[in-house]
Amino acid sequence: MAEPQGRRPGPPGDRERAARGDTPRLAEELRALGRSLDGPGGTGGESMAERVLERMLAERVPVPVAVPPGPGERVRAVRRRLRARGRVLAAGLCGLLAVLVLTPPVRAAVVDWFGFGGVEVRYDPSAVPSPGAGVPGCGPSLTLAEAGRRAGFAPLVPEALGVPDAVTVTREPRVGFLVTLCWRERGRTVRLDEYPAGLDIGFTKTVREPPEWVSLDGDEGGGDGGGSGPGDAGFGGPALWFPRPHLLSFWLIDGSGDRVTRSERTAGPTLLWTRGGEVTLRLEGVPSKARAVGIARSPARRT
Template sequence: MTDEQLADELRALGRTAAVPPVADGLATAVLERIAEPPVRRTFAEVVRSRWRALLALLAVLLAGALIAPPVRAAVAEWLNIGGVQAQPVGTGPTSAPEPPVAAGELTLQQAADRAGFVPIVPKALGTPAKVDASKGMVAMSWQTADGVVRLEQFKAQLSPMYIKKYYRELEFVQVVNGYWFSTPHELVLDDEAGNEVRVRVAGPTLVWVYEGLTFRLEGLRDKTRATAIAVSAVR
């Protein structure tokens, strides 16, 4: 039996159905609606209807992403943040040493020549005390009242890639569209052969992406202070 034959039989059954009377005439209205011939929609009308429904669903999802930062933080648990990949683990280190001082004595121009891009210096920190660079990456460090502050910036598709193995929920930092790793965590490199090489334990770190570069700011335990430094780098 085809769909049209089934529809015709259902309409015929509706015409003969015995329905007890109701006060608001609902049954009559339903039976009249069943008796009406079906509305035949063209293929183009069906496609347009489904397309409108899809657009409405996408609008709802987009609105949810814009107004619900915790959702975006949850997504970051299994997506890359530029050149940094965040991997949740069950447990992690309870403490971390200061970040290492950048090993080089390069000028900013020398670092740019070696890295292949012009590094950004946060206005809030000023001229770095130490600068090191390799192809696609620049590391800077400052000696502050809080201790050593280290900023790494590298092309978003860095290979090998950094992996942060963290064990607490990430916190989305909307002002720089980044993420705050509030606890000590394993810092690992995924090399070109796909092998994970442990680098060190890193302390609280702010990670964000700006103009095709990934930034790691480490050495500050206060998220507000780290965020202010990040803002001074991108504005």
């Protein structure tokens, strides 16, 4: 009896060799893609995706094929090939994801999705802040002791800035009370906002480029040094540096305390960090990253 016309299947061994021949080509394509996406500063010629892929391929053991195979064996052989190819794809994807997670620019972009000490950061390339906006001052001043009584927590005064020229307390609908300290330097204002960390989002920063992670633990970033001293709340952990003007949104309550409105203004270069896991600090009006980090690292006394 003649066989049906069309493509005739080859011997089982040929089919297995052809199937196995696809895997090296797929692996090489994943290696090339991994090299193109590998993070900066990598060592050697291998990408992270390639190293993960090599480990997975090393674990793969060829499965012997029975001759002649029956229908059930052919189905199992196809399943094994699909399972092996799935492992190769999974290895490549895991490697690529590892590269993306460990690449600093992408790691910084995680802030776009999560709050930082009660501040929400949104990445919007179309956001256009107003040019030439200045740092707002504090208005009528209170004593530091009175500000602490009204806010319910003692304000932190960085030693690098000294005694503030003005101190105010405003009620914020989502963060409770906001304490603002102001200094006048050569005709411009340095402003430090403080409020309890870990509360609901009270401020929203809309930026055209991701902020920069800065560590307050080491010596990178420059600054005036650091250390602990009497009354110091302790520093450490990450900070966020916003080098460019950006849009700052916040909530306002009228004098009666009933009506809540959302306001927006342009903010200049800003450093954002937390102290002791208790207070979020937002420093504005210091254009130098090195000096801003030095202020954040300097001992701070509670009043």
